[in-house]
Amino acid sequence: EAGVTQFPSHSVIEKGQTVTLRCDPISGHDNLYWYRRVMGKEIKFLLHFVKESKQDESGMPNNRFLAERTGGTYSTLKVQPAELEDSGVYFCASSQERGRNTGELFFGEGSRLTVL
Amino acid sequence: DQQVKQNSPSLSVQEGRISILNCDYTNSMFDYFLWYKKYPAEGPTFLISISSIKDKNEDGRFTVFLNKSAKHLSLHIVPSQPGDSAVYFCAASAGGAGSYQLTFGKGTKLSVIP
Numbered sequence: 044e045a046g047v048t049q050f051p052s053h054s055v056i057e058k059g060q061t062v063t064l065r066c067d068p069i070s071g072h073d074n075l076y077w078y079r080r081v082m083g084k085e086i087k088f089l090l091h092f093v094k095e096s097k098q099d100e101s102g103m104p105n106n107r108f109l110a111e112r113t114g115g116t117y118s119t120l121k122v123q124p125a126e127l128e129d130s131g132v133y134f135c136a137s138s139q140e141r142g143r144n145t146g147e148l149f150f151g152e153g154s155r156l157t158v159l
Numbered sequence: 160d161q162q163v164k165q166n167s168p169s170l171s172v173q174e175g176r177i178s179i180l181n182c183d184y185t186n187s188m189f190d191y192f193l194w195y196k197k198y199p200a201e202g203p204t205f206l207i208s209i210s211s212i213k214d215k216n217e218d219g220r221f222t223v224f225l226n227k228s229a230k231h232l233s234l235h236i237v238p239s240q241p242g243d244s245a246v247y248f249c250a251a252s253a254g255g256a257g258s259y260q261l262t263f264g265k266g267t268k269l270s271v272i273p
Contacts, residue, residue, distance in 0.1 A: 086203070091260060147205040148205065
């Protein structure tokens with residue numbers, strides 16, 4: 044069974060440009076999450092989808108970030124325009140329906156974003 | 160304002176000995192705690208979890224202890240193996256196992272020396 048896959052693995056862009064990160068969750072997982080780790084800091088929650096609906100987007104830093112999950116399958120996270128402080132590793136995670144497991148999230152390898 | 164703190168950025172342990180990784184939290188609403196393990200260039204991998212109604216959970220070489228009064232949990236690895244060398248993240252959530260907004264600590268890098 045394929046795990047959570049993320050693309051690209053690394054993106055280098057200039058300040059003011061746009062970047063779109065993609066996440067393909069594990070097949071059958073309704074829950075999809077985005078987390079971010081900025082250099083030297085903790086991994087922080089950004090948002091949570093249940094199928095195509097945003098369940099919780101309280102962690103989104105500002106309106107330069109837009110997440111979508113078309114048809115409840117893959118998800119994209121767009122940063123427009125990118126700023127220097129957006130640099131970090133963006134992790135996507137997925138899980139089965141709530142209440143059916145131990146709370147385990149399956150994480151992807153992350154997309155490293157470098158804004159110059 | 161860090162709600163989950165891992166005060167030791169690194170830890171070195173001899174192979175075969177016990178590794179003890181510590182984690183403190185400040186939010187009294189946290190009721191579910193998890194440990195994740197992360198190798199370089201990979202995403203975090205779930206290791207073990209514990210609900211606040213328990214004070215211990217064991218899975219093979221890994222045991223997590225929870226002290227609610229002290230708002231402290233620890234992960235014990237016995238015996239430690241070189242393959243355990245990784246960064247370990249403590250995480251917590253409020254709302255039980257069904258709540259997946261995890262709050263992470265900064266991680267502790269464990270090095271197991273052969």
